[in-house]
Amino acid sequence: MSIFVDENTKVIYQGLTGSQGRYYGLSNRAYGTNVVGGTNPKKAGTDVDGIPIFASVADAVRETGANASCIFIPAPGVRDAVMEAAEGGVEFIACITEGVPAHDEAWFFNKLKRDFPNVRLLGPNCPGIISPGRCNIGITAGHIAKPGGPVGIVSRSGTLTYQALYELQQQDIGVTTCVGIGGDPVPGTSFIDCLQAFEADPDTKAVMMIGEIGGSAEEEAAEFIKNHMTKPVSAYIAGGTAPAGKKMGHAGAIVSGGKGTAQAKMEALRDAGVRIGLNPTEAGAHMVDIVRSL
Amino acid sequence: MDLYEYQGKQFFARFGIPVSAGGVASTVDEAVAIAERVGYPVVVKAQVQVGGRGKAGGIKLANSADEVRTHAGNILGMDIKGHIVHVVWIEVASDIAEEYYASFTLDRSAKKYLGMLSAQGGVEIEAVAEENPDAIAKIWVDPVDGLTDAVAREWVAAAKLNPAATEGTVDILQKLYRAYTEGDADLVEINPLILKPTGEVHALDAKVSLDANSLFRHADYEAYDATQVRDQRETEAHEKGLQYVGLEGSVGVIANGAGLAMSTVDIVNQVGGKPANFLDIGGGSNAAVMAGALEVINNDPNVRSIFINIFGGITKGEEVANGIVQALASVTIDAPIVIRLDGTNADEGRAILAGHLSDKLQMAPDMLTAARKAVELAGGTPK
Numbered sequence: 001m002s003i004f005v006d007e008n009t010k011v012i013y014q015g016l017t018g019s020q021g022r023y024y025g026l027s028n029r030a031y032g033t034n035v036v037g038g039t040n041p042k043k044a045g046t047d048v049d050g051i052p053i054f055a056s057v058a059d060a061v062r063e064t065g066a067n068a069s070c071i072f073i074p075a076p077g078v079r080d081a082v083m084e085a086a087e088g089g090v091e092f093i094a095c096i097t098e099g100v101p102a103h104d105e106a107w108f109f110n111k112l113k114r115d116f117p118n119v120r121l122l123g124p125n126c127p128g129i130i131s132p133g134r135c136n137i138g139i140t141a142g143h144i145a146k147p148g149g150p151v152g153i154v155s156r157s158g159t160l161t162y163q164a165l166y167e168l169q170q171q172d173i174g175v176t177t178c179v180g181i182g183g184d185p186v187p188g189t190s191f192i193d194c195l196q197a198f199e200a201d202p203d204t205k206a207v208m209m210i211g212e213i214g215g216s217a218e219e220e221a222a223e224f225i226k227n228h229m230t231k232p233v234s235a236y237i238a239g240g241t242a243p244a245g246k247k248m249g250h251a252g253a254i255v256s257g258g259k260g261t262a263q264a265k266m267e268a269l270r271d272a273g274v275r276i277g278l279n280p281t282e283a284g285a286h287m288v289d290i291v292r293s294l
Numbered sequence: 295m296d297l298y299e300y301q302g303k304q305f306f307a308r309f310g311i312p313v314s315a316g317g318v319a320s321t322v323d324e325a326v327a328i329a330e331r332v333g334y335p336v337v338v339k340a341q342v343q344v345g346g347r348g349k350a351g352g353i354k355l356a357n358s359a360d361e362v363r364t365h366a367g368n369i370l371g372m373d374i375k376g377h378i379v380h381v382v383w384i385e386v387a388s389d390i391a392e393e394y395y396a397s398f399t400l401d402r403s404a405k406k407y408l409g410m411l412s413a414q415g416g417v418e419i420e421a422v423a424e425e426n427p428d429a430i431a432k433i434w435v436d437p438v439d440g441l442t443d444a445v446a447r448e449w450v451a452a453a454k455l456n457p458a459a460t461e462g463t464v465d466i467l468q469k470l471y472r473a474y475t476e477g478d479a480d481l482v483e484i485n486p487l488i489l490k491p492t493g494e495v496h497a498l499d500a501k502v503s504l505d506a507n508s509l510f511r512h513a514d515y516e517a518y519d520a521t522q523v524r525d526q527r528e529t530e531a532h533e534k535g536l537q538y539v540g541l542e543g544s545v546g547v548i549a550n551g552a553g554l555a556m557s558t559v560d561i562v563n564q565v566g567g568k569p570a571n572f573l574d575i576g577g578g579s580n581a582a583v584m585a586g587a588l589e590v591i592n593n594d595p596n597v598r599s600i601f602i603n604i605f606g607g608i609t610k611g612e613e614v615a616n617g618i619v620q621a622l623a624s625v626t627i628d629a630p631i632v633i634r635l636d637g638t639n640a641d642e643g644r645a646i647l648a649g650h651l652s653d654k655l656q657m658a659p660d661m662l663t664a665a666r667k668a669v670e671l672a673g674g675t676p677k
Contacts, residue, residue, distance in 0.1 A: 076511065
C-alpha cells in the first residue's frame with residue numbers, strides 16, 4: 001500500500017509545455033506514473049511527446065478522468081493554478097514551484113480548507129511524492145528508491161530525502177511512500193497529515209521524518225507521535241548550528257525570537273520516543289536498526 | 295528583507311498610517327536642513343537594524359540647529375552592536391500621552407495571521423509576553439475573510455486602551471492590515487503606537503520585514519533589496535544569485551540543496567570545526583554555478599579549507615564531477631578542497647574526479663569522513 005497516491009492515480013501537469021514541466025512530466029511517465037495530460041490555454045489541442053494538452057484543468061479532468069495535478073507554473077501564477085486545479089475537480093495537487101509569496105500560500109491554504117476540504121495540497125516548494133514502483137509525481141529520482149516497504153518517509157528537505165531513500169536502498173530496505181512536504185512557511189500538507197496516513201497504512205511499519213529549523217511543525221508532530229502513533233519513528237533535524245535570524249535557503253528555515261531551534265525540536269521528538277540521528281547518516285542507521293528488529 | 299525605520303515609515307505612509315514629518319540624512323548639513331524644514335524640536339535617530347539604539351545613545355532630542363549638528367555628528371559613524379550608522383532619520387518630536395503596541399505576522403502553526411495589540415507599548419513585546427501575557431490582546435485573522443471593522447473594534451476594546459484612542463487605533467489597524475497583506479510583509483510592527491495629548495493616534499516607530507518572494511509584483515522593492523545589510527561575501531554571492539549566509543569559521547561549505555547545506559554546516563560543527571558559510575548551489579551540475587560558488591568562497595580570507603558535499607538525484611554523478619572539474623579549471627582556488635560525492639552514478643563521478651586528485655583536491659567516501667578531513671585541513675583537530 002501507499003499513502004495519498006498509487007498506480008491508479010491519473011496525473012495532469014500544469015505547465016507541461018514549459019522546460020521544467022516537460023522534463024519532469026516525461027521523467028515521471030517513464031517511471032510508470034499514469035500521466036494523462038497537461039494544461040496550457042494557448043496550446044490546447046497540441047501534445048507533448050504524445051501527452052495531450054488541454055485548455056484548463058476542468059477540460060483535462062472531463063476528458064481524461066484525471067484525479068491529481070502537478071504544478072510547474074512559475075511563482076506569480078501559482079495562486080490561480082492551485083485554485084484552477086481544485087475547481088477543476090482533482091483531489092490531489094503537488095505544487096513543485098518555489099518562491100511563492102507567503103501571503104498567497106496562507107490565502108489558498110485557508111481557501112482550500114473552506115471550499116475544497118477533500119482536496120489535498122502538497123507544497124509549494126516541495127520535491128513531490130513517490131510511492132516507489134507505483135507512482136512518482138514531482139522531481140525525485142525514481143531509481144534511488146526501492147519499492148515495497150516497510151518504511152514511510154516524510155521530509156521538509158529535498159536532497160536530504162533523496163539521501164534517505166538512497167541509504168535505505170543501499171541496505172535493501174523498501175519504502176511505501178516518500179512525501180516531500182516542502183520548506184515554505186505554509187505547507188499544504190503537514191508532518192501530522194503524513195504521520196496519520198502512515199499510521200493507518202498497513203504496509204508501513206516504521207516512519208522516518210526529516211525536519212529542519214523554523215516554525216513548530218516538528219513539535220506538533222512530536223505531540224501527535226506521543227499520543228497517536230504505535231509505529232516506531234526515527235528523525236533528523238537540519239540546522240542545529242544555524243545562526244538566529246537568517247533564512248537558511250528555504251523560506252521557512254529561520255530561527256526567530258529564540259523559536260524554531262533544532263534543539264527544541266529534537267527534545268520534543270525524543271520525549272515522544274523518537275530515535276534522533278545527529279546527522280542524516282546516523283538517522284538512516286537508526287532506521288536500519290528499527291527495520292531489522294521489526 | 296528588513297527595512298530601516300525611515301523606509302518602514304515611508305512604507306506605512308503609503309497606506310495612510312500617520313507618521314511624523316521628517317527626512318533621512320547621511321551628513322550633518324543634510325540633517326540640519328531637514329530640521330529647519332520640519333521645525334524644532336526634532337529627534338535625531340540612528341538608522342540601524344538592531345534593537346537598543348536609545349540606550350546606545352543613538353536617539354537624541356534637539357532643540358536647535360546647533361544641537362542637531364552636535365547629535366548628528368556624534369551619531370553618524372557610531373558603532374551600535376557592530377552596526378555602523380550611515381544615515382540618521384530626523385523627525386519632528388511628538389508629545390506623548392500614552393504608548394501602545396500593534397503588529398501583524400504569520401502564525402505558522404495556526405496558518406492564519408496573528409494580530410497583537412497592547413496598552414503596554416514602548417518596551418520589548420517579548421518582555422510583556424513573558425511578564426504580563428494578559429496585557430496583549432491577540433486575534434487570528436483568516437486571510438480569506440480579512441480584517442473587518444467589527445473585529446477590529448472588538449480587538450481594540452479587548453486591549454483596554456484609553457477610550458480616546460479607540461477611533462484612531464481602529465483606523466490605523468485596518469491600514470496596518472492592508473500594509474501587511476497588500477504590501478506582502480512578513481512583519482509589520484508599530485512600537486510605540488502613541489496617543490497624543492491632543493487625541494490623535496500616530497506611529498512613532500516602524501518595524502517592517504518584506505517577503506523577498508513578492509518582488510515580482512512590487513518592482514519598487516528593489517530599492518529595499520539594495521539597502522539590505524550584507525557583508526562583502528554575502529553581497530558577492532547575492533549578485534551571483536547564490537543562496538549564501540556568511541558565518542565566522544574557516545571551513546568553506548558548498549552543497550546542493552538547502553537541507554543538505556544546513557546539514558553540512560551542522561556536521562562541520564559536530565566534528566569540532568567552524569564553517570565559514572552556508573551555500574546552496576541548488577540541483578543540477580552547472581559548472582558555471584559551481585565556479586561562482588568557489589569564487590565567493592575563495593574570496594573569503596578566513597577560509598582555510600573547502601568542503602563540497604554533493605548528492606546526485608536526477609543529476610548523475612558523472613555530470614556533477616565534470617561540472618566540478620570544469621569549475622576548478624576556470625578559477626584558481628587557494629584552499630584545499632575535500633569532495634564527498636554520493637547518490638546516482640556516484641562511482642562513475644568518483645572515477646572522473648580520481649584523475650584530478652592531489653593534496654589540493656581530496657575525496658572522501660561519506661559526510662563524516664569528509665567533514666573531519668576538511669576540519670583537519672583547516673588546521674583544526676577533528677573529533
